[in-house]
Amino acid sequence: MNTLPQKRTTIEIADKVTIEGKAGTFVAVRAKSSGTGTVTAFLPPSKLLSPKACAEALLDAGLKGLYEEKELVSLVEKARHNVFQEPLKIATTTGWHDSRYVFNGKIFGHNDPDILEVHPNMSRYEYPLNQDRALFQSVIELGATFDFLAFALMLAFAGPLLAMLDKTERPVIHIWGASRSGKTTLLNILNALIRPPTDRSLCAFDYTPRGMEEMLAKGNGQLMCFDELGTLDDARLNKAIEILPYFAGNGRGRVRSQGGGLDNSFPNLEWATIPVVTGERDLREFQGRKFGTGQDARLLTLPVPPGPQGGILSSRRLDTAAEYTRLIARLEAETKRYTGDDYERWIAHIAKNRAKVLKKFRKDVKNFTSRLAGPSPSNLERDIASKFAWFAACGSAMRRAKIIAWPKGRVGEVAQKFHDIDRDGKRSAIGSSEKQKTLARTILARVACGHFKPASSNDVDASGRHELGTIETHTSGKWLVIGREQLEQSFDASSEYVVETLRSVPKLLDHRKSSPYQQIRKGGVSRSVLKINYEQLISTAFPTS
Secondary structure, three states: OOOOOOEEEEEEEEEEEOOOOOOOEEEEEEEOOEEEEEEEEEEEEEHHHHHHHHHEEEEHHHHOOOOOHHHHHHHHHHHHHHOOOOOOEEEEOOOOEEOEEEEEOOEEEEOOOOEEEEOOOOOOOOOOOOOOOHHHHHHHHHHHHOOHHHHHHHHHHHHHHHHHOOOOOOOEEEEOOOOOOOOOHHHHHHHHHHOOOOOOOOOOOOOOOOHHHHHHOOOOOOOEEEEEEHOOOHHHHHHHHHHHHHHHHHEOOOOOOOOOOOOOOOOOOOOOOOEEEEOOOHHOOOOOOOOOOOOOEEEEEEEOOHHHHHHOOOOOOOOOHHHHHHHHHHHHHHHHOOOOOOHHHHHHHHHHHHHHHHHHHHHHHHHHHHHHHHOOOOOOHHHHHHHHHHHHHHHHHHHHHOOOOOOHHHHHHHHHHHHHHHHHHHHHHHHHHHHHHHHHHHHHHHHOOOEEEEEEOOOOOOOOOOOOEEEEEEEOOOEEEEEEEEEHHHHOOOOHHHHHHHHHOOOOOOOOOOOEEEEEEEEEEEEEEEEEEEEHHHHHHHHOO
C-alpha cells in the first residue's frame, strides 16, 4: 500500500480487498502509529465515499479515546488520493492459501502473484530466542523405541502435508484406555508440538454443533485435541459417535442464510482438521458405532494398554513401575516448558520446497497404502489403509528433511502396528455384530409368525403356555418377555450363547448387573425371564435402517 505520513499517524487505504469466508469485496482502512501500533477496519466499498464513516470505523476498531474524529477524517481524506488498487486477500484461517501457508499469524511461502495478509484478529506468538526444545528432542529420541510417541510425532506434523493433497476426508482418531495410562499426557504432547504456548488448552468434548464447527475451523490444516469423551452422558455420547466422524470428515458446517446480516455473525465454516479424542470406554459398547460401514474409514481407534502394562510406553517392557512413572513425569514437565518453534520450521520447509515435497509425499502415500492394505483389499480396507499411510508418509518426509534419524523402516513399522490393531478391532466387532444381527432377526421372525402374544404389563404369562413369550408395553417402551426355558427354541441356539451375545448389545436387555434374567411371580409360581427392548432389537437386526 502507498502511505501518506502525518504528524503521529499514517493512514493506508486498499480497495479490492477480499476476506476469506465473506462474500463480495471490501475496503481496508489502516491506521499506523508508533504509539498505538496498527489498527485496521474493513468496510463496504461505498463507505470510502465518506471519510467520516471511515474515521468512525477506525475509532471503533481500537482508536477511540486516543484520537479525535476530526483528526482521523482529515487523514482519511488525504489518504483517499493514494488508494492501493492491487487485489489484496485477507486470510482468516490457518492452512494453505494457494501456495502459501498461514499459521500463528504468519505467512509462509512466496507472496506472489496475489498479495496475502492475515486478518488482524489472528493472534501471533513470537517465540523466544532461547527456546526450550527438550520435549521435541525427547519425543524423537523415545519415538525410536516407543510406538505411541513415534505415531504421535507423525500425526502431529502431518497436517500441512495432508492439506496439499486433493480433497481428502479427515478421520477422527479415538485414543482410549484405562485411567492413568498416559492418554492425556499423549494429547498434551500433540497439542504442545503444534500450538504456541499461549494456545494449548485442550478442548472439552461438551459442545454445541456451532461450537464444534468453530473449533474445527480454528484448527484448519492441523489437529484439534479433545479431552475425555466421558464428559458426555451415554445418550449424547452415542449420538456423537454416530455423527462426529461424518460431520468432521465432511469439512463443512451447516449452510446458513446470508440475509439479515447473519453472514457477519455466523459465517459458513469449512475446515480440513483431524479431531483427536480421548476416552476411557470402548466405542464398541455403543449402538451408534456402526461396524462394516463407511464409519470404519472415518474413525481410527488406538487402544492404550493399562498403566501397569506400560500405557503409552508399552512397546518396550519397562524394568519397574517407577521407570514408567519417571518417564511420564519427564514428558509432562517438558510439555509444560516447551517453547520450541519446530512445527513452524517444518511448515517453512514444506512451503519453501512445496512441489518437491508434495511429489514425494504422494508417492509414499501410494506405496504405504498398498503395503498396509495387503493383497486384493476391498475399497473400505484400502480407504482405511490410506489414512495410516498418510502418517507413515509424513514420517518419511521428516526423515528426508533430517528432522528424525530413525531407521529407514521405523515409520512403516509403526504405521503397520496401529493399522493392524485398528483393523483387527473392527473385524472382531463385525463378527460380533453379525452374531447379534442373526439372533435379532431370528426372534423377529418368530414374532412375525405369531409365536408371541400381546400382554399388558400386569398380564405376564407365568404358566408356561405353548407361546414362546409375550409382548409387553410399558411407559419405558415395548418389550419381548421370554422364559428361560424357551430361549433355545426361540433363538435356535443355546441359552448360554444367546445370553452372551445379547448382553453385548447396549440397552437391549432389562436386567440386574448380577444376572441377565428377571424373576416374575404370579399365582405363587416364580419364573426366570429375559426382557428384550423391542426397538433396540429392531436396530440390532437392521442397523442401517
